[in-house]
Amino acid sequence: MMNRQIVLRSRPEGNPTVDNFEMVHVEVPPVTDASVLRRTIYLSLDPYMRGRMSDAESYAASVAIRQVMVGHTVSQVVESHNPAFAAGDFVAGYDGWQEFGLSSGRELRKLDPNSAPISTALGTLGMPGMTAYVGLLDIGQPKPGETVVVSAASGAVGSVVGQIARIKGCRAVGIAGSPDKCQYVVDELGFDACVNYKSAGFHEDLAGACPSGIDVYFENVGGAVFAAVVRLLNNNARIPLCGLIADYNAVKMPPGPNLRPLLVKRALIKGFIVSDHNDRAAAFQKDCAAWLREGRLKYREDIVDGLEHAPAALLKLFDGRNFGKLMVRVSQDPTR
Amino acid sequence: MMNRQIVLRSRPEGNPTVDNFEMVHVEVPPVTDASVLRRTIYLSLDPYMRGRMSDAESYAASVAIRQVMVGHTVSQVVESHNPAFAAGDFVAGYDGWQEFGLSSGRELRKLDPNSAPISTALGTLGMPGMTAYVGLLDIGQPKPGETVVVSAASGAVGSVVGQIARIKGCRAVGIAGSPDKCQYVVDELGFDACVNYKSAGFHEDLAGACPSGIDVYFENVGGAVFAAVVRLLNNNARIPLCGLIADYNAVKMPPGPNLRPLLVKRALIKGFIVSDHNDRAAAFQKDCAAWLREGRLKYREDIVDGLEHAPAALLKLFDGRNFGKLMVRVSQDPTR
Numbered sequence: 001m002m003n004r005q006i007v008l009r010s011r012p013e014g015n016p017t018v019d020n021f022e023m024v025h026v027e028v029p030p031v032t033d034a035s036v037l038r039r040t041i042y043l044s045l046d047p048y049m050r051g052r053m054s055d056a057e058s059y060a061a062s063v064a065i066r067q068v069m070v071g072h073t074v075s076q077v078v079e080s081h082n083p084a085f086a087a088g089d090f091v092a093g094y095d096g097w098q099e100f101g102l103s104s105g106r107e108l109r110k111l112d113p114n115s116a117p118i119s120t121a122l123g124t125l126g127m128p129g130m131t132a133y134v135g136l137l138d139i140g141q142p143k144p145g146e147t148v149v150v151s152a153a154s155g156a157v158g159s160v161v162g163q164i165a166r167i168k169g170c171r172a173v174g175i176a177g178s179p180d181k182c183q184y185v186v187d188e189l190g191f192d193a194c195v196n197y198k199s200a201g202f203h204e205d206l207a208g209a210c211p212s213g214i215d216v217y218f219e220n221v222g223g224a225v226f227a228a229v230v231r232l233l234n235n236n237a238r239i240p241l242c243g244l245i246a247d248y249n250a251v252k253m254p255p256g257p258n259l260r261p262l263l264v265k266r267a268l269i270k271g272f273i274v275s276d277h278n279d280r281a282a283a284f285q286k287d288c289a290a291w292l293r294e295g296r297l298k299y300r301e302d303i304v305d306g307l308e309h310a311p312a313a314l315l316k317l318f319d320g321r322n323f324g325k326l327m328v329r330v331s332q333d334p335t336r
Numbered sequence: 337m338m339n340r341q342i343v344l345r346s347r348p349e350g351n352p353t354v355d356n357f358e359m360v361h362v363e364v365p366p367v368t369d370a371s372v373l374r375r376t377i378y379l380s381l382d383p384y385m386r387g388r389m390s391d392a393e394s395y396a397a398s399v400a401i402r403q404v405m406v407g408h409t410v411s412q413v414v415e416s417h418n419p420a421f422a423a424g425d426f427v428a429g430y431d432g433w434q435e436f437g438l439s440s441g442r443e444l445r446k447l448d449p450n451s452a453p454i455s456t457a458l459g460t461l462g463m464p465g466m467t468a469y470v471g472l473l474d475i476g477q478p479k480p481g482e483t484v485v486v487s488a489a490s491g492a493v494g495s496v497v498g499q500i501a502r503i504k505g506c507r508a509v510g511i512a513g514s515p516d517k518c519q520y521v522v523d524e525l526g527f528d529a530c531v532n533y534k535s536a537g538f539h540e541d542l543a544g545a546c547p548s549g550i551d552v553y554f555e556n557v558g559g560a561v562f563a564a565v566v567r568l569l570n571n572n573a574r575i576p577l578c579g580l581i582a583d584y585n586a587v588k589m590p591p592g593p594n595l596r597p598l599l600v601k602r603a604l605i606k607g608f609i610v611s612d613h614n615d616r617a618a619a620f621q622k623d624c625a626a627w628l629r630e631g632r633l634k635y636r637e638d639i640v641d642g643l644e645h646a647p648a649a650l651l652k653l654f655d656g657r658n659f660g661k662l663m664v665r666v667s668q669d670p671t672r
Contacts (some may be wrong), residue, residue: 059571059600222595235395241599259558263577263607264395271599 001028006097021311036105038075040330044122050248069097092121113335123325132160133284134277139240144169146215154181156325177320230261237267300324337364342433357647372441374411376666380458386584405433428457449671459661468496470613475576480505482551490517492661513656566597573603636660
């Protein structure tokens, strides 16, 4: 049985291109005792992957040249010698950009397709949702009545941030990159407001959307968006620093924003990495699964068909062409 | 009786000049019931004064044009109708750039010249010392064995930060702007190391002085010094953001440092203003007065004689020409 894999062929300078990747065909190894073979259904594409393609120092190891690109996956078990899993089970894992995964199964999490669509394990109920949950609640510490602003508001993380902010009694203001994304954020996700950072009136629009200033700014973007936000910070504002996607492809690191407003406003910035917060996984799953069932957490998926299109699809993240949680359908989802 | 005062004549654009100030002579008002008249002995000069000269929004009101410049003072009571004070008493207050202060006395703090030199009420036992104390201990949260780096290390705040870091069992590394300042910081103040940010090898020197990375960076400076420090941050580093003196005279706000290392290292930056932490004043006075008596807190003063020289003296702060706590001796100190 053949396994199609996408490996890293070269490291990008600046913007990644499809030529940084290469499709290879390898044989699936035999399934040995106590291992689990599964077929990938969905492969998640996320901004952190840009960091793995680089050999700059970061919080996680780079993908080596010729190594299969990493990534979260939802799969179906084909054959299992691990009593915790049976053929046909759906599992969430980290199998990367390939059609089949094989391991002891220790790192897999079983999914119940009757409780939530299995693809949500890559979004609202997966790493992006958990990032939103711990970043907003544990680091942002929002209090009812406060104003929470989130950039990349229609994205996998931002969409959950604003909806949890609403659930917690805050004013939720999104920042997104097009009128249709802004409309979706307000009309479908229920944010109080959303402003388009590409509009000429962005600074005024943001100020108008935050008449009481900004208490929590959940940062996914960096660059000019950050600079606009810091002007509106309230005293003792909190800034969970989750991502800086505007900078990920920079060849020369940009100098970043002026810190003076942070001093004057006694603001706090705290960088965080979701994997440091695994002690919160149970609370996250409990809360977000309940909110999803109750219809209080909505989501949108941007699904690209075919593993071979993963490289081109990934590039959409860096110029905001995706709309919703970006993932690749590697094989048919039998639950849909 | 005449009172010499220095008032703000105009707001600086960029670097302040002596022409932004003007000396005026006014009559001392009669001492009414329940008020305290005192003669200024020492006037403190501090970087925050640059902010008060500007009308940009900040955490404290600007000094109005023609208003007496603000500032912490140590004075001797001339006449008192407030039973809490008697003629001859030494007091710490906020009388600003003038020879005499007159008020109810409610804001004054009595000083015991036998317990510590009265001028320390402007430095180690005053606002700068308290800034170091709450910024390092409450915001920086240093743990024994960690590396604490402080910029402007020979200054009024930085010198206390490093010495408290040593008292708390940390490695203390200073950053200062000349070889003699660095020598003083190590030889007199007892820091483990001090590097000169004006030296060509600054980046390497700093890395060499911090072989285990940086856990706490007490920021007084901003600009290029900050950029050098963030490269060496350890995971979960804390950055009490106290001052950004490199930027205070900027006409166009500089863009500031790259935030990516803060994200990768899960670092925390927290702006703070010492006056928010008055609940810590008693603990500060108790601890720092004891450490001063025990010889564990050393200090250096840079005293300029004559109120008329206060404007020129203030300018020394912004290019690092002061060496030690800068203050003006407005009248004779009878305790020396």
